[in-house]
Amino acid sequence: MPLVSLRDVRKTFPAATRGAPPVTAVDGVDLAIEAGEVFGIVGYSGAGKSTLVRLVNGLETVTSGSITVGGVELNGLPERELRRLRVGIGMIFQQFNLFTAKTVRGNISYPLRVAGTPRAEIARRVDELLGFVGLADKADSHPEQLSGGQKQRVGIARALATSPRLLLADEATSALDPETTHEVLGLLKRVNQELGVTMIVITHEMDVVQTLADKVAVMEGGRVVEQGDVFDVFSDPQQASSRRFVSTVVRGVPTEEELAVLRVRHPGALVTLSFSDGGSSGTSAAAAAPTQAEVFAALSRAGLGFELVYGGVNDIRGRVFGHLTLALTGPDAVVEQALASLPDGVGITRLANGGPRG
Numbered sequence: 001m002p003l004v005s006l007r008d009v010r011k012t013f014p015a016a017t018r019g020a021p022p023v024t025a026v027d028g029v030d031l032a033i034e035a036g037e038v039f040g041i042v043g044y045s046g047a048g049k050s051t052l053v054r055l056v057n058g059l060e061t062v063t064s065g066s067i068t069v070g071g072v073e074l075n076g077l078p079e080r081e082l083r084r085l086r087v088g089i090g091m092i093f094q095q096f097n098l099f100t101a102k103t104v105r106g107n108i109s110y111p112l113r114v115a116g117t118p119r120a121e122i123a124r125r126v127d128e129l130l131g132f133v134g135l136a137d138k139a140d141s142h143p144e145q146l147s148g149g150q151k152q153r154v155g156i157a158r159a160l161a162t163s164p165r166l167l168l169a170d171e172a173t174s175a176l177d178p179e180t181t182h183e184v185l186g187l188l189k190r191v192n193q194e195l196g197v198t199m200i201v202i203t204h205e206m207d208v209v210q211t212l213a214d215k216v217a218v219m220e221g222g223r224v225v226e227q228g229d230v231f232d233v234f235s236d237p238q239q240a241s242s243r244r245f246v247s248t249v250v251r252g253v254p255t256e257e258e259l260a261v262l263r264v265r266h267p268g269a270l271v272t273l274s275f276s277d278g279g280s281s282g283t284s285a286a287a288a289a290p291t292q293a294e295v296f297a298a299l300s301r302a303g304l305g306f307e308l309v310y311g312g313v314n315d316i317r318g319r320v321f322g323h324l325t326l327a328l329t330g331p332d333a334v335v336e337q338a339l340a341s342l343p344d345g346v347g348i349t350r351l352a353n354g355g356p357r358g
């Protein structure tokens with residue numbers, strides 16, 4: 001049985017102003033999150049991601065549908081039971097949400113004090129957590145004396161204080177610089193792997209999904225438009241709306257603005273070739289995918305001139321996919337013949353000349 005299960009979940013908020021229609025923030029979502037998994041939820045701002053996690057920890061109630069956590073149905077659960085359930089769910093936030101008047105120790109011990117844990121036990125647990133997040137020397141500091149990364153480590157330690165099975169992270173690294181993001185992601189990975197904590201991670205950052213998540217759901221307009229294994233969804237999204245979102249976060253796909261510049265600079269045929277080598281853990285189909293060298297050799301054999309004008313490679317836990325945009329020079333017939341001669345397994349997107357755009 002999944003640890004978290006959502007069935008046809010809807011959440012509608014009343015209109016903010018009189019006469020305006022109500023806002024459907026979550027619109028018929030089905031998800032199953034297995035114990036031990038890191039599940040990413042991605043999508044544009046306003047897609048309904050935050051509302052979804054607030055429903056999972058019972059901070060909001062569903063308008064219709066069902067959410068179970070550890071087999072317990074949240075809908076209609078009395079407040080006391082809900083509070084008990086929340087002890088098993090940690091949450092971390094973009095802005096850390098630390099108590100500024102409390103020390104690091106005070107922040108981390110807070111959930112344990114609320115839960116009525118004996119003093120000696122609190123002291124022992126907080127020391128353990130300070131060690132785990134690498135802040136033993138900051139126990140008596142106040143949040144304003146800490147860097148952003150250190151604040152988030154306190155946030156993580158506080159969220160773990162009651163030993164939850166589930167951790168919800170809402171844009172937990174979005175306020176951090178890339179290096180600090182990397183550190184915090186490393187810590188979250190340890191939380192999953194060493195402590196076995198299941199995670200739901202909301203993010204708009206590719207690095208986060210790439211580093212942490214096993215599975216991902218793409219949300220748009222309150223709906224999950226696509227979900228599955230991270231590598232599959234990011235290397236080969238099946239739905240137009242997830243393709244649009246994915247192209248904004250993966251490396252190697254030019255933005256509309258960049259494309260406009262490329263089209264001016266390279267008036268001939270422009271194509272993006274997509275590769276997916278699958279890597280060591282790839283499926284047999286992915287492992288048989290052509291290498292870039294084979295593709296370049298096929299283009300040369302066809303007598304086509306080409307120039308690499310844009311590109312990038314994405315590595316998701318050793319499985320690699322990438323996009324290369326080439327400006328092709330040669331008569332139309334040769335371009336067509338060369339593209340037709342490319343080995344199977346190479347995605348071809350025409351960006352200019354002789355086909356649909358984008």
Ligand SMILES: Nc1ncnc2c1ncn2[C@@H]1O[C@H](COP(=O)(O)OP(=O)(O)OP(=O)(O)O)[C@@H](O)[C@H]1O
Pocket residue numbers: 013014016023024025043044045046047048049050051052
């Ligand atoms: N309490 C509320 N009352 C009214 N409308 C709300 C409320 N909370 C969220 N919404 C609306 O629901 C929709 C989804 O919001 P939500 O914050 O869940 O999206 P999101 O994907 O998390 O976006 P962001 O990344 O910007 O936080 C938005 O249109 C938002 O304005």
